[in-house]
Amino acid sequence: MTGEHDLIKRFFAPLCSCPDDFPAFGLLDDTALIPSCRGGDVLLTSDMLVADVHFFADDPPFDIAHKALAVNVSDIVAKGGLPDLYLLSLALPANLSSDWLEAFSSGLLQAQKRYDCELVGGDTVSTKGPLVISVTMLGDIEAGKMVRRNGAFPGDQVFVSGTIGDGTLGLLARSGELEKTGVKLPRQQHEHLLNRYLRPEPDLALSSLIYRYASASMDISDGLFGDFTKLCAASHVGGIIEAARVPLSDAAASVLAHQPDLLDNILTGGDDYEVLMTIRADRADKFEVEAENVTRIGLVVERVEGVKMLDSDGQPLELAQSAYDHFGDIES
Secondary structure (H helix, E strand, O other): OOOOHHHHHHHHHHOOOOOOOOOHHHHHHEEEEEEOOOOOEEEEEEEEEEEOOOOOOOOOOHHHHHHHHHHHHHOOOOOOOOEEEEEEEEEEEEOOOOOHHHHHHHHHHHHHHHHHOOOEEEEEEEEOOOOEEEEEEEEOOOOOOOOOOOOOOOOEEEEOOOOOOOHHHHHHHHOHHHHHOOOOHHHHHHHHHHHHOOOOOOOHHHHHHHHHHHEEEEOOOOOOOHHHHHHHHHHOOOOEHHHHHHOOHHHHHHHHHOHHHHHHHHHHHHOOOOEEEEHHHHHHHHHHHHHHOOOEEEEEEEEHHHHHEEEEOOEEEEOOOOOOOOOOOOOO
């Protein structure tokens, strides 16, 4: 058994009584769906953040709070919905001060205002282990409009929002590993990467465009190539991404110019929290005109052609890993 996908498939998917239909889609999507008494549908998603896994224990608590909400908002937006309510559960180490909790709650309040959502409950416990933050978010979407990751079809065009790789490069900057590679960035670019890691910013404006145009969609949390591979697997298709077309920030481009070997990290590292979308070929041009801050990077193909990342010469890139995985190889 290898990784998170197989762990879910073996131990938890059998607990889902509706393997292919809502509400849970066989646990094959990041978000579940239930009809609402208000006439639309409700999206449900949950993410857990653990100190020194998803963030550094000494990161600013204001930023930690923002990230805890933003990663859930990212899932909701990628389905074509908007955030509404959330539950917050915390396992708090005994040494956390009231000042830390004050800054954390202030971060939550600002993020709530930014993403127009509200806390409605949860749980708090004390722990001798690391700080653990779990957010379960409910989002609103028009009935029947949720965009799953299983709707891609050969010929669809592949798009991403924003820029790719800043989050994982920000992690390298935060840990000091980026400097060890010999990369020295101007302060503004260094700060940009740190902020992208500490404070992901999902784009609420994308939501309506996703449900109007996308055939399949998911947020990019575990790396562009790995998440594209997941989308293709769910849709029973193959796919091609051209690495040269993947959008980079000025900071990421500077890193790559100094250290080309970090291309692997950019294409497969986590923490982007951008959106990966497939759009029918006859609608792709219109989508590209109407959407802001999206880039066309590839093509959906037949399943037998596999999933490939191509270099500037059109040759498959050999990547050290396909995606970030919490579990790696798990003993069966």
